Amino acid sequence: MLKSIPLTSTDFRGLLSPRFFKNFFPIPATNQSYYEVATPDFELPDLTHNRRVHLRDYRGKQPVIVAFTRIFTEKQYCPLCFPHIVELNERYQQFTDLGVEVLMVTSTDTRQSKIVVRDLDLKLPLLSDPDGQVFRAYRVGQALGAPLPAQFVLDRNGKLCYKHLFSFLEPNASIETLLEQAHSIAQPVPNEVIG
Incomplete structure (x- = not known):
């Protein structure tokens, strides 16, 4: 059970960083990725499991959901993304049971x-993508100090099957939608699943 973490605090240390100013001016999401086409590769540190993650290592082996999220600092969460982060984490096992990995990308x-x-x-x-290079490669947009949230569902060959870009009406794809997408691309879990 998640201990009580406030969505935000009055501690704004670290908020006005070079990353904040780099992402301050609004740039709308303009991702023009085409379905059935491979998405940009990337390599980033996984701070949950203390390893490096190469997206290409999943290709040919396992479907992946790349979930870009918006966290300003360790004490300042986007109010539109915080519930999504918590629910995605709580339901993570449902995705892995389908053989689908979820990679959450943050700019912290x-x-x-x-x-x-x-x-x-x-x-x-x-x-962790503090320079925002992967956010920019996926053209998810930015505003008011941080890149915007987005979700990309990739099949086991790394081809785009579904994408959701930020809008004020629906900031993130619902977890139910992501699970439906995961079910549609799920295959029996092979022995060589990345982990």
Whole structure:
């Protein structure tokens, strides 16, 4: 059970960082990825499991959901993303039972990300992209100090099957929608699942 973590606090230390100013001006999500086409590869540190994650290592082996999330600092969560982070973590096992990995990408730095992993008791991999290179490669947009949330469902060959880009009406794809997508691409879990 998740201990009581406030959505935000009055501690704004670390908020006005170079990352904040780099992502301050709004840029709308403009991802023009086509379905059935491979998405950009990346390599990022997984702060949950203390390893490096290469997206290409899943290709040919396991479907993946890349879930970009919006966390300002270890004490300042986006109010639209916090419930999504918590529910995705709570239901992570449902995805892995289907043989689908969930990679959550944040723009918080290593120190902040480790605190997020601890405070939210994350089970799913939290990948740190403080420079925002992967966010920009996927063209998810940005506003008011942080990249925008988005979700991409990739089949076992790394091809795009589903994407959800931020909108104020639906900031994140519902967990039910992501589970439906996971069911549609799920295959028996092979022995060589990345883990």
